[in-house]
Amino acid sequence: MTSYARLIVEILAVIIGAPILGAFLMGVDRKITARMQSRQGPPLLQPFYDLIKLFRKDAIAVNRIQIVYAYLHLAFMVLACVLFVLGQDSLMLLFVLAFSTLSLVMGGMCVRSPYSRIGSQREIIMMVAYEPILILMVVGYYLTNGSFTISDAFHSSKPLIQTLPLLFIAFVMVVAVKWQKSPFDLATSHHAHQEIVKGITIEYSGPYLGVIELAHCYEVALFFVWIGLFGATHWLLGAALAVAAFFMAIVMDNLMARLTTMWMFRFMWTIALGLAMTNILWLYVK
Amino acid sequence: MATLPAPLSIPPDRSPWVVHFNCNSCNGCDIEFLACLTPLYDVERFGILHIGNPKHADVLVVTGSVNHRNARVLRNVYDQMPSPKVVVALGVCASTGGIFRECYNVLGGVHTVVPVDVYVPGCPPKPEAMIDGIVQAAQILRDKRAHPRDGQAAITPITLVPQPAPAAAAPAQEAVHA
Numbered sequence: 149m150t151s152y153a154r155l156i157v158e159i160l161a162v163i164i165g166a167p168i169l170g171a172f173l174m175g176v177d178r179k180i181t182a183r184m185q186s187r188q189g190p191p192l193l194q195p196f197y198d199l200i201k202l203f204r205k206d207a208i209a210v211n212r213i214q215i216v217y218a219y220l221h222l223a224f225m226v227l228a229c230v231l232f233v234l235g236q237d238s239l240m241l242l243f244v245l246a247f248s249t250l251s252l253v254m255g256g257m258c259v260r261s262p263y264s265r266i267g268s269q270r271e272i273i274m275m276v277a278y279e280p281i282l283i284l285m286v287v288g289y290y291l292t293n294g295s296f297t298i299s300d301a302f303h304s305s306k307p308l309i310q311t312l313p314l315l316f317i318a319f320v321m322v323v324a325v326k327w328q329k330s331p332f333d334l335a336t337s338h339h340a341h342q343e344i345v346k347g348i349t350i351e352y353s354g355p356y357l358g359v360i361e362l363a364h365c366y367e368v369a370l371f372f373v374w375i376g377l378f379g380a381t382h383w384l385l386g387a388a389l390a391v392a393a394f395f396m397a398i399v400m401d402n403l404m405a406r407l408t409t410m411w412m413f414r415f416m417w418t419i420a421l422g423l424a425m426t427n428i429l430w431l432y433v434k
Numbered sequence: 435m436a437t438l439p440a441p442l443s444i445p446p447d448r449s450p451w452v453v454h455f456n457c458n459s460c461n462g463c464d465i466e467f468l469a470c471l472t473p474l475y476d477v478e479r480f481g482i483l484h485i486g487n488p489k490h491a492d493v494l495v496v497t498g499s500v501n502h503r504n505a506r507v508l509r510n511v512y513d514q515m516p517s518p519k520v521v522v523a524l525g526v527c528a529s530t531g532g533i534f535r536e537c538y539n540v541l542g543g544v545h546t547v548v549p550v551d552v553y554v555p556g557c558p559p560k561p562e563a564m565i566d567g568i569v570q571a572a573q574i575l576r577d578k579r580a581h582p583r584d585g586q587a588a589i590t591p592i593t594l595v596p597q598p599a600p601a602a603a604a605p606a607q608e609a610v611h612a
Contacts, residue, residue: 187476197448206516353489354516
């Protein structure tokens with residue numbers, strides 16, 4: 149009975165804690181970005197203000213299906229966070245994440261706006277670009293720990309970064325895609341509010357945009373902690389990896405221009421996928 | 435849904451997202467408005483974001499005078515914004531029609547088409563004046579939040595925007611003139 153109580157407490161902690169961590173990280177991101185451009189920047193809690201404001205605006209929707217997809221996107225993202233923290237199967241986690249992104253794509257496709265559809269198409273190409281790397285990473289987990297479960301990474305004798313260094317680099321590139329960082333912020337972007345008019349989220353407004361932003365907070369937190377998994381055996385190493393990758397993503401975001409979708413696809417399937425394949429071959433041959 | 439308990443109700447003036455519409459402007463006001471986004475003025479420190487999409491925006495910033503051609507477009511942009519929303523008329527043309535006021539094609543200031551909350555006169559106004567106007571608009575936004583729909587009809591919890599009519603059935607833009 150106590151194990152059930154503990155499980156419920158853990159799930160509640162994820163559901164409440166993950167968006168707070170994600171929004172805080174987004175606030176830090178905006179502050180650091182502003183300082184890099186020698187601006188003062190918004191307050192640290194700006195993402196919280198934005199979210200609360202969105203939920204207090206009028207609910208306007210183009211059609212009812214669009215609302216369902218926004219909530220499905222959030223629900224699958226929350227489920228992915230819960231699965232991760234409970235140390236479940238990483239393959240299952242990938243499927244749930246893919247469902248979440250697909251819900252967003254469907255939400256963008258179910259309206260008549262061409263901008264929304266272009267955003268959705270770009271999101272699909274982004275998925276095609278990064279999914280093989282995630283699959284190879286899970287294969288790397290198996291070759292290292294002998295199982296697909298995430299909790300086994302904590303009980304291993306050495307951290308994952310020691311056996312999967314190249315996959316770590318490839319995974320950070322994937323995370324840059326998921327965090328909507330330049331040069332990969334193609335479907336929708338935090339900075340280019342006018343370019344392709346915010347892409348996939350164009351037809352969402354008020355609380356439904358808030359639902360999508362909330363899901364993005366979960367997404368940011370999930371991938372931040374996921375990077376830390378590469379140093380799971382020593383929590384300090386994991387935290388250092390996550391913070392370093394986060395800072396690196398912000399630096400690259402400010403350095404790089406936004407490039408085309410097909411450039412991103414070629415980059416991911418040559419450089420990132422090449423790194424991942426090399427790592428897997430090395431593990432296999434060793 | 436869409437309502438939060440009182441302790442969480444942070445005043446909305448902390449994140450006014452702005453959509454900018456150029457009605458009939460000479461671009462003087464627009465250039466000065468874009469200067470507000472530069473590191474020197476940095477409007478993001480007030481939480482102001484320059485959004486290209488009326489469906490995401492709280493503040494509609496209009497430059498230039500309204501004429502028969504763009505009145506319908508301006509009204510359309512305004513109608514797509516979810517409440518609460520405020521309108522800022524930027525520059526003397528948007529405020530009164532300016533030097534174009536007597537032109538045969540000009541209707542006048544922005545108030546002839548949509549309700550205006552803040553006027554920022556000037557030709558063009560300084561970026562400081564523009565920022566001041568938008569921050570004042572954010573205060574009005576907070577007041578509108580505190581007293582929702584004063585004098586407005588109650589609306590249903592979810593408003594479904596009708597799909598746009600086929601091009602043939604849509605009225606010609608000149609219909610406003612009649």
